[in-house]
Amino acid sequence: MHRFWEKAIKPIMIAVQPTNIVEIGSLTGLNTFKLLDYCQHAEARCTVIDPAPQFDVELLKDYYGEAFQMLREFSLQALPKLESYDMILIDGDHNWYTVYHELKQVEHMAKSSGAFPVVLLHDTEWPYGRRDMYYFPDSIPPDYRQPNAKQGLVPGNPQLLPIGGFNHVVSNAVLEHGERNGVLTAIEDFLRETEFDVTWYQLHSSNGLGIIMPAESPVVRVLPYILSTSGL
Template sequence: MHRFWDKVIKPMIIAVQPVNIVEIGSLTGLNTFKLLDYCQHADARCTVIDPAPQFDVELLKDYYGEAFCMLRELSLQAMPKLEPYDMILIDGDHNWYTVYHELKQVEEMAQSAGAFPVVLLHDIDWPYGRRDMYYFPESIPADYRQPNAKQGLEPGNPNLVPNGGFNHVVSNAVLEHGERNGVLAAIEDFLRETEFDLTWHQLHSNNGLGIIMPTAAPVSRVLPYILNTSGL
């Protein structure tokens, strides 16, 4: 998601001025560090959820202090513990079950807090818009887990490739498309069901970025300008 920072995420943060940010999925921290820099300057706070962060957590705690909170858990375990937040970035486990239930937990928080946050979601396009990926297949209930294998992907091929391919080190759904398969499918199902008045925006570059926000959110006035001039 960090590839969207300069042209989309940073301008959105300036417009939204969030006080409490949540990031799901930090990997090496390329996006996390940018979020924390904002929080440090704007008296805001960022809670990062990742069971296996690939950066020095203690070093960041020392440097960013109260602006940074780390939860080394799966997102669906950690989210019920969160205080209300006004922006959340979702870039964790790219499968229907996880993303759908992350959004349902966002909705539950919003019902309690009285306001729906700005939500950014990565990987809404190829390869995981219409195909599940599992870091920990056993964490997904069997009824929601697609047949999968540790084999890679290639553009234009709906099947897994036997050798090499993109992201061959994780478990990918054997087939692309179909019900309850992929990040975009999870978002579509959520948006069909929610009673909140929300708008949906998307960019297709860099594996895709999706944005959900309340229709009446002030940032909605400038978001078309941000997206249309991003060049992405």
């Protein structure tokens, strides 16, 4: 998601001016560090959710202080512990079950707080827009888990490769498309069901970035300009 920072995420954040941010999926922290720099300057707070962060958490706690909170848990365990937030970035486990239920928990929080946050979601395009990926397959209930294998992918080929390929070290769904399969499918299912009046935007480069925003937000007026001039 950090590839969208300068041309899309940063301008959106400046327009929204969030004070309580959640990031799901931090990996090596490339996007996390940028979020925390914003928080440090804007008197905001960022809660990062990742069961296995690949950076020095204690060092960041020392440097950013109260602007940074780390939850080393699966997102669906951690989100119910958070009372409110005005922006959430979702870039964790890229599968229908996880993303759909993350959004349902965001909706539950919004019902309690009275305000739906700005939601940014990565991987709405190939390869995981229409195909599940599992970091921890056993964490997904069997009824929602696609047949999968630790085999890689290549653009233009719907089949998993026997050797090598993109993301061959994680478990990828054997089949692409179909019900309850992929990040974009999860978003579409959520948007059909939610009672909140929200708008949906999408950037298609760099594996895709989706944006869900409350329809009444004043930022809706400038968001098309931010996205159309991003060059992404």
